[in-house]
Structures are given as structure tokens and as C-alpha cells.
């Protein structure tokens with residue numbers, strides 16, 4: 455049986471980490487693509503040479519030629535500019551929209567049955583570009599943000615309570631931006647809601663640190679994070695290739711769910727071999743629903759700016 459094939463577009467920090475994780479986990483053969491000549495070839499070779507040490511047989515190649523990506527099961531889009539200190543995700547809007555449109559238009563026709571996972575920021579707006587450039591149905595275009603944001607929330611919960619990260623579960627909904635909505639009521643330690651374990655002011659502080667999680671690392675390193683983002687994208691790849699049907703927060707195109715229409719916003723979804731197999735609707739209280747709507751409005755503002763340049 456042929457191994458699965460995953461194309462990762464963008465051989466920068468996030469793309470290379472995603473490729474590394476997919477290959478090391480033996481999930482699929484990986485084609486790493488970049489516009490810079492030599493970069494994907496070099497990183498692909500380096501990753502291939504790690505295979506005997508790790509003990510996996512996944513084939514990793516780097517290329518500038520989209521023909522090599524044909525027949526991929528999944529396309530992960532990480533190409534684009536990363537945030538610099540002081541830069542918001544939204545500053546990246548126009549530049550990255552052009553890049554995402556170009557790479558999806560080049561890759562999607564060669565892999566017409568693929569699931570596209572978008573990572574490039576501003577995330578939710580870039581999902582719109584990818585869906586329109588590919589013409590794929592909404593089940594097969596989704597964005598990676600919630601898996602990372604909830605991993606950050608879980609990290610801080612575990613640190614605060616001195617418990618294993620494995621015991622934590624967390625949900626972060628909304629757009630991947632400053633208006634994201636951590637949901638303490640649905641965030642648990644060994645099944646116990648954190649609202650039972652921590653005072654409100656500590657939960658608020660952790661939620662704020664989660665929402666500022668990307669900026670905190672950008673300030674320290676000088677560019678945006680890549681280890682946790684790359685792993686989060688690879689985890690979504692694993693859910694799809696292994697048909698795991700895990701419930702993960704992902705950016706998906708809502709058509710009335712949560713009262714939101716025609717916008718990519720992060721909500722819990724069931725991830726399986728068909729991509730988004732179900733949008734899971736959890737009950738939100740008035741405050742949570744208002745925060746989600748505010749976050750959706752922030753996504754809409756960006757999409758409205760982009761509309762004139764979105765493919766018809």
C-alpha cells in the first residue's frame with residue numbers, strides 16, 4: 455500500500471518543523487516546497503538524513519516545482535511572512551493573501567482531493583483565500599490555530615496547578631487574534647473544570663497570557679513561534695490521515711453554526727479522513743457568545759478588506 459503524501463508549502467520555521475514531525479512520526483511522505491531555491495531541497499535532504507537515526511521510512515524531498523506535489527492527501531500552507539516584534543497578525547494581511555492565493559492556485563489543482571490546512575497568518579482570513587483559490591468544499595479547508603492556542607492554555611493551566619499537562623484539556627474558540635476566546639468552563643484538569651480549581655483572577659491572567667501567547671514569544675525571539683505551531687499542524691495531519699475523529703478547535707467556514715455566517719472562525723470540530731467531519735456545537739453562555747461574536751467581527755473586518763482581491 456502506498457504511503458500517504460503530505461505537501462508542506464513554506465520551508466521556513468513552521469513548515470520545516472511540521473515536515474519534521476510528520477516524517478518522524480512516519481505519518482506520510484513529505485514534499486517541502488518553497489519559493490527560495492535550495493532552501494527546501496537542503497532542509498528536505500537534512501530531514502531525509504535524519505531518518506536512519508529516528509528509524510522511519512518516510513521519504514522527504516524539497517522542491518520549487520509544484521509538479522512534485524501532485525496527488526497529495528494533505529496540503530499544509532505555511533508560506534508567507536512571519537510577524538516581527540510590534541507587528542500584529544493583521545499587518546501581514548495583504549502580503550500573505552497574495553502568497554496564499556498563489557501557492558494554493560498552484561497546488562490545489564494537482565491534488566484535487568486533498569485537505570488544505572492553512573497556518574499562514576492572519577489565519578482565519580487566509581483560510582478564506584485558500585478556500586476561494588482552491589474551490590474546495592468547506593470540509594476540506596481548515597485553519598490551524600485552536601490546537602496551538604489551547605495547547606498554550608493547557609501549558610499555563612498545568613504550570614499554575616503543578617499538574618501533568620496530560621491531565622489538562624482546554625478549549626479556545628474564535629479568531630486567531632487578540633480577540634480569541636479561551637473557555638474556562640470547558641477547560642478541565644482530569645475532568646474537573648478549572649473554574650472549580652482556580653480563582654477567577656488567576657484564570658483571567660492565564661486566559662490573557664494565552665491570547666498574548668504569540669506576541670510573548672515574538673518579543674523574546676524576534677520572530678513568531680514554530681515548535682508548538684509546527685507540532686499542532688502535524689497533529690491535525692495525523693488526525694486526518696489516521697481518521698482519528700478527534701475533537702479539536704480549528705478554524706472552519708461557519709454557515710450559521712454559532713450564529714455566524716460565511717466566516718472562518720475557530721470552533722470545535724471532528725477531524726477525520728474527510729477533513730472536517732462535524733462542527734460540534736457546544737452551549738455558550740451570553741458572555742461567551744458575545745466574545746465569540748466580537749472575535750468573528752474582527753475576522754470579518756479583515757475579510758472585507760481582502761474581498762476585492764479574493765478570487766471569484
Ligand SMILES: NC(=O)c1ccc[n+]([C@@H]2O[C@H](COP(=O)([O-])OP(=O)(O)OC[C@H]3O[C@@H](n4cnc5c(N)ncnc54)[C@H](O)[C@@H]3O)[C@@H](O)[C@H]2O)c1
Pocket residue numbers: 463464465466467468469487488489490493532533534535536537546550553556557572573574575576577598599602630677678679680683
Ligand atoms: N496559525 C498559527 O497559529 C501560526 C503560528 C505560527 C506562525 N504562523 C504563521 O505561519 C507563517 C510562517 O511562519 P514561519 O515562522 O515559518 O515563517 P518563515 O519566514 O520562517 O517561513 C516562511 C517561508 O515561506 C516562504 N515563502 C514566501 N513566499 C512564498 C511563496 N510564494 N511560495 C512558497 N514559499 C514562500 C519563505 O521563503 C519562507 O521560507 C507566518 O505567516 C506566520 O505568521 C501561524
